Amino acid sequence: MKKFTKVMALAMSAAMLACVPVSAAETITFGTNAEFPPFEFIAAEGVIDTFDGIDMAIAKQIAEENDMEAKIENMEFDSLLVALQNGQIDAVIAGMTVTEERKEAVDFSTPYYTATQVMIVKEDSDIAKAEDMADKRICVIQGYTGETCVNELGYDYEAFKKGTEAIMELVNGKCDVVVIDSATAQQYVSDNEGLKIVEDPEAFASEEYAIAVQKDNTELLDKINTAIEKMLEDGTISELAATYAEADGEAE
Numbered sequence: 001m002k003k004f005t006k007v008m009a010l011a012m013s014a015a016m017l018a019c020v021p022v023s024a025a026e027t028i029t030f031g032t033n034a035e036f037p038p039f040e041f042i043a044a045e046g047v048i049d050t051f052d053g054i055d056m057a058i059a060k061q062i063a064e065e066n067d068m069e070a071k072i073e074n075m076e077f078d079s080l081l082v083a084l085q086n087g088q089i090d091a092v093i094a095g096m097t098v099t100e101e102r103k104e105a106v107d108f109s110t111p112y113y114t115a116t117q118v119m120i121v122k123e124d125s126d127i128a129k130a131e132d133m134a135d136k137r138i139c140v141i142q143g144y145t146g147e148t149c150v151n152e153l154g155y156d157y158e159a160f161k162k163g164t165e166a167i168m169e170l171v172n173g174k175c176d177v178v179v180i181d182s183a184t185a186q187q188y189v190s191d192n193e194g195l196k197i198v199e200d201p202e203a204f205a206s207e208e209y210a211i212a213v214q215k216d217n218t219e220l221l222d223k224i225n226t227a228i229e230k231m232l233e234d235g236t237i238s239e240l241a242a243t244y245a246e247a248d249g250e251a252e
């Protein structure tokens, strides 16, 4: 009888395996704006399709840790939180700084990276502090925290859709300073000759990047947090940051 049960069980599971179609792994659709090296940019061969960068590698690992598959939807930075609220995407990974205002609309994961705003100027610029920007032509990127910072300082500025557009204005002498996140600034400075970074920690506080999910989506947030905390603990995130910083210049 025992043996019969075993045989039956085996036969049944074999039959089930044969009948059940191999279902595709569940997916996590991450929204990003692939204009923010070294966190996200387009490459011939990225870690997820043509998407590469620190965030893309983190997204892939979060999915893998949960036996899921990561998909990327690329859109304008300004559209990300709306797309998340509409359910078009499951999460946002875009070097996104946690802010009080954004926290009203979405929930954030455990932060995974600390950054700060910096100023990119021409090598011969006399800008040494944030207040030196007062009478200069300032460029920011629309919707980035850099825009908020310049706004709070009370200076006029011009906002561009892409970091590369703002950098071109600077390179061509049409603006004097670009305010943007530190790691991305480093990438732009090594990709373009004649530029340097000016820091002013008194004017620009440190910022923390985290992944956003819809409010109260604790199921997904728990999955993301468990994976992020593991990657922070075992050094994966610092390794990724170092690798992509080294690879800059080849990245775009």
Ligand code: GLN
Pocket (backbone or CB within 6 Å): 033, 036, 077, 094, 095, 096, 097, 098, 143, 144, 145, 146, 181
């Ligand atoms: N950290 C900045 C922000 O959150 C810029 C992010 C980005 O451009 N991807 O606004």
